[in-house]
Amino acid sequence: AQSVTQPDIHITVSEGASLELRCNYSYGATPYLFWYVQSPGQGLQLLLKYFSGDTLVQGIKGFEAEFKRSQSSFNLRKPSVHWSDAAEYFCAVGGFGNEKLTFGTGTRLTIIP
C-alpha cells in the first residue's frame, strides 16, 4: 500500500528565513511525487511535481523539492519565505497506472515578522 508521512504538523518560520518541509513516502514502484499548497478557504494548488529525470525540481513561487530515492523522501524547500507563504502544504504520491493520489496529513506553515 502506498502512504505519505509528513512528520511536522506545524512549522513556524521568520519571514526571510529558509524553509524545509519534510515528506517521506512508501510506494512499491517508481513514484510520482507532488507538493500542493492550500491557502485558507481555498482548494489545493500544485506547487511542483516529480516523475523522472533530474531529482531536483523547480516549482512555482520559488519552491523546489529534491527526490531522494535512498531515503524515500521528497522534501520541499524555499531559500527565503514571504508572509504570503503561510498556508497548509500537502505532499502526495502516485505512480504509473495508479490514478489515485495518496496525500499526507499536511504541514501548516506560519510566518512571523
Added chain:
Amino acid sequence: GAGVSQSPSNKVTEKGKDVELRCDPISGHTALYWYRQRLGQGLEFLIYFQGNSAPDKSGLPSDRFSAERTGESVSTLTIQRTQQEDSAVYLCASRLDRAANSPLHFGNGTRLTVT
C-alpha cells in the same frame, strides 16, 4: 479558462437530512475525484471517475455516500442521513486524463457542517 467549480461553498444541515454537493470540472477533463478533508487531517480519497468507465468507489466510507457523473461533465456527491462525523470539507478535483503524471486541479471545496 474556468477552474473546477464546487457548490455550495458552505452547507449547514441537520443530522439525518440528505445533502447533495456539486462539482463542475474543467472542460475537457476526463477524470474526476472526490476527496474529504476533516479538520486538521489530510485528504481522504472517496471516489474516482474516468470517462465512461465504472467509477472506483473504494474510498466511500459507507453506503450513505454515493456519487454520480454523467459522461465527462458535472458530478454530484450525495450523503444520505447525514451524521455529525460527516462534517468536513469535500474537495473535488479533475485532471485532463488518466495518466498518473497529469496534475489534479482542485475546486475550493464545500464545507459541510452537520448539526
